[in-house]
Amino acid sequence: MGSSLPPKESNLFKLIVKSYETKQYKKGLKAADAILKKFPDHGETLSMKGLTLNCMDRKTEAYELVRRGLKNDLKSHVCWHVYGLLYRSDREYREAIKCYRNALRIDPDNIEILRDLSLLQAQMRDLAGFVETRQQLLSLKPNHRMNWIGFAVAHHLNSNPSKAVEILEAYEGTLEDDYPPDNERYEHGEMLLYKVSLLEECGFYDRALDELHKKEAKIVDKLAYREQLVSLLVKAGQLEEAEKIYRALLAMNPDNYRYYEGLQKCLGLYSESGGYSPDEADRLNNLYKSLKVQFSWSSAVKRIPLDYLNGEMFREAADNYIRPFLTKGVPSLFSDLRPLYNCPEKVKILEKLFLELEASVGTTGQFPGSAQKEPPSTFMWTLFLLAQHYDRQGQYDTALAKIDQAIAHTPTVIDLYTVKGRILKHAGDLAAASALADEARSMDLADRFINSECVKRMLQADQVGLAEKTAVLFTKDGDQHNNLYDMQCMWYELASGESYFRQSDLGRALKKFLAVEKHYADMTEDQFDFHSYCLRKMTLRSYVEMLRFQDRLHSHSYFHKAAVGAIRCYMKLYDSPAKLVNEDQDEMSKLPPSQKKKLKQKQRKAEARAKREAEEKNEEESSAAGVSKNTKRQHAKPVDPDPHGEKLLQVEDLLAEATKYLKLLQKNSSASVETHVLSFELNMRKHKILLAFQAVKQLLKLDPDSPDTHRCLILFFHKFDGFSSPVTDSEKLVWSVLEAERPTLRGLQNTSSLVEANKSFLDAHKDSLMHRAVAAEMLFVLDPERKLEAIKLVEESFMCGPISSPSGPSVGWKLKDCIAVHQLLGTVFADPDAASRWSTRCAEHFPYSTYFKGVCSSAVVKPVDGNLNNAPENGGMEHCGASVRDSHSLNGNISSLKALNIQ
Missing domain, CATH: 1.25.40 (Serine Threonine Protein Phosphatase 5, Tetratricopeptide repeat)
Incomplete structure (x- = not known):
C-alpha cells in the first residue's frame, strides 16, 4: 500500500491505515490531507480518506472520494478493497463481494481480502464460494487453526459433513502435543464435540461413540459430553446404556422435560401423538411413581403423568398435583394445565375436581379427605383457578362471578384484576378490560409486566394515546418511541399497528409494521460479526445452530403478522387511495415555476436549520451532563423525519411494495x-x-x-x-x-x-x-x-x-x-336492516360485547332502579347486575371506569 509514494508520504499513508484501525479518524484525515497536498490524484490516499470520512458519518463525501480514488487507480487492490468495505458498511453485500473479487484479480493471494470475502459469502449463504475461499485461505496459511476450522465449517454448511470430518481429522494430525495447553483446553474440547456431532449427522453412530469415549478426557464440558453420548446411544440402539445415563442426568436436573422424554424412548414408552394403550399407560404410571419417590421435590415428575392418564387415575393425579399449588398460591397454575383442555373428557374431570375443592375449602377450610387446615388464601386461589376454567369454556357470566367472589375475599391481589380484565376481553368488552388492567397497574407502579399488560389492553381497545402515555412510564428518559424501537419491543409495535389499521390510520400502521420488519433485518445483520468470532472462540455447534436459526428467522410469528399487516395496508390504500397531497402542496401547484423553486429552497433550508438546532440542543444537554460531544454524537437519537408515516403512503407502486413482503x-x-x-x-x-x-x-x-x-x-x-x-x-x-x-x-x-x-x-x-x-x-x-x-x-x-x-x-x-x-x-x-337484525341477535348471546352493545357491556349504562332520573350522583349504575365498582375498585379509585360511564 502506498508503494508509489516517496518514503515520507509512504510513512504518512501507513499512519492513515493505523489511525483507521485504531479509530483515530482526525489524525488519519490530517495525514491524508498532507499527502494530497503534494499528490492530489493519489488513488489509494483518496480511498483511505473516504473510508475514514465514512466512519465519521460523512457518507456522501466518502463515496465521492473513494470513487475518485478508484478512477485514478483502477489497478490498485487497495482501492477496490476500500470500495468493498464502504459497501459492506451500508449492508450492500452483493456489491461488496464484486469489489472484493476485483481486488483479488489484482492480488489473488491477499489474505485480508480473502478473509473479508469469506465473511460476506457466509452472510449471503454463497456456500460454494465460501468453500472455495476458505480452501484458498487454508492453502495460503496452513499453520493457522482458524483456516482449518473455517474450511471444515464451510463444507458442513454446504451439506457435506463427511468432508468436514476428514478436514478436522487432518487438522488433528498436524497437532504436535496430544494435550493442548490449559488456555486452549475448552476450545479444543468444543472442536471435538463438533466433530462428534458431524459424525452423528452423517449417521456414523458407532464411529462417533468410539471417538467420544476415546477423547473423553479432553472434553471439558461434561454435561454436553453426556447429552451427546446419550443421544448417540439411543440412535445406535444401545437403550440400556442410554437409560442409565438419562437417569444420571435426571439426578442432576429432575425438572428437565427432555430427559424424561429420552428415558421414555429408552423404555419404548414414548409416543409423538401422545396416545398410549392401557398397558403402556400402566407401565408409564409405574415408571413415574418410582421417579416420584426418587425426585419428590420435582414438579415435572408430577405434571407429566397428567398427559397420558385417564379416568379416575387422572383425577387422582390431578388432585395431588393441584393442591400444593393452591396452598402456595401459584398464579400460573392454570397456564400449566391449559394443554389438558384439548381433551374434553379431562376438562369435565377437572371442572368437577375444581368444584369439589371449592366447596370443601369454602365450607370447612380443608381439602377433601384432609385434616390439615388450609390458609385463607387457598380459597381465593381456588376461585381464581375456577374463574380461568370458566373463561376457557366461554362461560363468562360464571367466570366473572367467581373472580368477583375472589376479589371480595382478598381485594389486594393484583392477579385477580388482571384475570378479570382478560375475561372481559374474551367476552368482548375491550374498554372495561382496559380499565381493569389500568386498575391493576395502579396497584403496583413498579411492575413492568403489569404495565405491559395494561398497555396491551389499551391498544386492543384502540386507546393508542393512553397506551403511549402508559408505556412511557417504563422507558428511558421518557423517550417512548425511540426507546421502544431500540429495544425491539415488537409486541407493542404490532398491537399499535393493528390498532391504527382498525382506525384506518394507514400511515402510522405501516410505520409500526415496517419497524418490525426492520428489526428482523437487523437480526439478520447482527449475525455478521459472529462469522469470525465463533471460529476464533471455537463455539462451532452454537455457530451452526445460529446460522440455521437465521435461515428460518422470517418464519417467526411476529414477522408473519407484520408482513401481513403491511400487505393489507398497501392493498387497502390501493383500493381507496388517500389524498396524499396536503394543503401546502395544493398551494404550491398554483404558483409559477420560479416561485416554486424559491419555496422549495426555503423549505430545504428550514429543514436543515431544524436538524442543526436539534443536534446543537443534544450537544448542549450532553455537555451539561458532563458527556463529550463525540460520545453524544455516537449515542444521539436520529430525528424522525416522518413521525406519522405520511411518506410511507407516497409510494408509486403500492402493489409492488406489497409483493416484496408477500415473497x-x-x-x-x-x-x-x-x-x-x-x-x-x-x-x-x-x-x-x-x-x-x-x-x-x-x-x-x-x-x-x-x-x-x-x-x-x-x-x-x-x-x-x-x-x-x-x-x-x-x-x-x-x-x-x-x-x-x-x-x-x-x-x-x-x-x-x-x-x-x-x-x-x-x-x-x-x-x-x-x-x-x-x-x-x-x-x-x-x-x-x-x-x-x-x-x-x-x-x-x-x-x-x-x-x-x-x-x-x-x-x-x-x-x-x-x-x-x-x-x-x-x-x-x-x-x-339485515346488519341491524344480526347485531340485535348477537347482542343477546354476547352480552358483554361492546361491538354489539350487549346489555352487560360498558357501552350500555343501566340504572339500578330502571330510572335514569333517580340515579345518584356517583352514577348508581350496575354492570349486568354486579357492581363493577364493588368488584374491582380499590380505595374508591374508579377514575378509569368513570371515563367509560361505568360505576
Whole structure:
C-alpha cells in the first residue's frame, strides 16, 4: 500500500491505515490531507480518506472520494478493497463481494481480502464460494487453526459433513502435543464435540461413540459430553446404556422435560401423538411413581403423568398435583394445565375436581379427605383457578362471578384484576378490560409486566394515546418511541399497528409494521460479526445452530403478522387511495415555476436549520451532563423525519411494495393459509391470472374445507368466466391451462356450474357459521338477484347453529366470527336492516360485547332502579347486575371506569 509514494508520504499513508484501525479518524484525515497536498490524484490516499470520512458519518463525501480514488487507480487492490468495505458498511453485500473479487484479480493471494470475502459469502449463504475461499485461505496459511476450522465449517454448511470430518481429522494430525495447553483446553474440547456431532449427522453412530469415549478426557464440558453420548446411544440402539445415563442426568436436573422424554424412548414408552394403550399407560404410571419417590421435590415428575392418564387415575393425579399449588398460591397454575383442555373428557374431570375443592375449602377450610387446615388464601386461589376454567369454556357470566367472589375475599391481589380484565376481553368488552388492567397497574407502579399488560389492553381497545402515555412510564428518559424501537419491543409495535389499521390510520400502521420488519433485518445483520468470532472462540455447534436459526428467522410469528399487516395496508390504500397531497402542496401547484423553486429552497433550508438546532440542543444537554460531544454524537437519537408515516403512503407502486413482503411470506410461511389468501388477493389486483390460480391450488392443497379457500376458488373462476375470449397467444395459453385444470380441482369436481359447487359446499358445512356466511356471499356474487336468499341463508344460522341455545358462546361460535358476518352484511350485501337484525341477535348471546352493545357491556349504562332520573350522583349504575365498582375498585379509585360511564 502506498508503494508509489516517496518514503515520507509512504510513512504518512501507513499512519492513515493505523489511525483507521485504531479509530483515530482526525489524525488519519490530517495525514491524508498532507499527502494530497503534494499528490492530489493519489488513488489509494483518496480511498483511505473516504473510508475514514465514512466512519465519521460523512457518507456522501466518502463515496465521492473513494470513487475518485478508484478512477485514478483502477489497478490498485487497495482501492477496490476500500470500495468493498464502504459497501459492506451500508449492508450492500452483493456489491461488496464484486469489489472484493476485483481486488483479488489484482492480488489473488491477499489474505485480508480473502478473509473479508469469506465473511460476506457466509452472510449471503454463497456456500460454494465460501468453500472455495476458505480452501484458498487454508492453502495460503496452513499453520493457522482458524483456516482449518473455517474450511471444515464451510463444507458442513454446504451439506457435506463427511468432508468436514476428514478436514478436522487432518487438522488433528498436524497437532504436535496430544494435550493442548490449559488456555486452549475448552476450545479444543468444543472442536471435538463438533466433530462428534458431524459424525452423528452423517449417521456414523458407532464411529462417533468410539471417538467420544476415546477423547473423553479432553472434553471439558461434561454435561454436553453426556447429552451427546446419550443421544448417540439411543440412535445406535444401545437403550440400556442410554437409560442409565438419562437417569444420571435426571439426578442432576429432575425438572428437565427432555430427559424424561429420552428415558421414555429408552423404555419404548414414548409416543409423538401422545396416545398410549392401557398397558403402556400402566407401565408409564409405574415408571413415574418410582421417579416420584426418587425426585419428590420435582414438579415435572408430577405434571407429566397428567398427559397420558385417564379416568379416575387422572383425577387422582390431578388432585395431588393441584393442591400444593393452591396452598402456595401459584398464579400460573392454570397456564400449566391449559394443554389438558384439548381433551374434553379431562376438562369435565377437572371442572368437577375444581368444584369439589371449592366447596370443601369454602365450607370447612380443608381439602377433601384432609385434616390439615388450609390458609385463607387457598380459597381465593381456588376461585381464581375456577374463574380461568370458566373463561376457557366461554362461560363468562360464571367466570366473572367467581373472580368477583375472589376479589371480595382478598381485594389486594393484583392477579385477580388482571384475570378479570382478560375475561372481559374474551367476552368482548375491550374498554372495561382496559380499565381493569389500568386498575391493576395502579396497584403496583413498579411492575413492568403489569404495565405491559395494561398497555396491551389499551391498544386492543384502540386507546393508542393512553397506551403511549402508559408505556412511557417504563422507558428511558421518557423517550417512548425511540426507546421502544431500540429495544425491539415488537409486541407493542404490532398491537399499535393493528390498532391504527382498525382506525384506518394507514400511515402510522405501516410505520409500526415496517419497524418490525426492520428489526428482523437487523437480526439478520447482527449475525455478521459472529462469522469470525465463533471460529476464533471455537463455539462451532452454537455457530451452526445460529446460522440455521437465521435461515428460518422470517418464519417467526411476529414477522408473519407484520408482513401481513403491511400487505393489507398497501392493498387497502390501493383500493381507496388517500389524498396524499396536503394543503401546502395544493398551494404550491398554483404558483409559477420560479416561485416554486424559491419555496422549495426555503423549505430545504428550514429543514436543515431544524436538524442543526436539534443536534446543537443534544450537544448542549450532553455537555451539561458532563458527556463529550463525540460520545453524544455516537449515542444521539436520529430525528424522525416522518413521525406519522405520511411518506410511507407516497409510494408509486403500492402493489409492488406489497409483493416484496408477500415473497418473504411465500418463502418462509408457505404452510399458512393466510399467506396464499393474500397471494390470491394481491395477484387478482395485479391481474396476474396464473399466479392467482397458483395461490388457489396451494389453498386447496393446504385446507380444501376452509371458507377462505372456497371464497378464493369461486371468485377466481367467476372472474375467469367473465373474461373475454382469448386473442393473443399468451391469453390462449392461460385459457387452455385453466380449462384443463378446472375439472380436476376439489370443490369443482362433478359439478356443472359454480352455483352448484357453492351449494355442495354449503351442504357439507351447513352447521358452521363462517362456512354458511361464505356460501351466502358467493351466492350473492354469482347471482346478485338472489340477494335476499343469501341474506336469509346467513340469518338462518341462528336456527341451525349451536348459538341457538342461551349458553351459545360456551360451545358455539366465536365473537370475532359474528363480527365478521355483521361487517359482511353491512358492506358486501349493503343491507343495514339485515346488519341491524344480526347485531340485535348477537347482542343477546354476547352480552358483554361492546361491538354489539350487549346489555352487560360498558357501552350500555343501566340504572339500578330502571330510572335514569333517580340515579345518584356517583352514577348508581350496575354492570349486568354486579357492581363493577364493588368488584374491582380499590380505595374508591374508579377514575378509569368513570371515563367509560361505568360505576
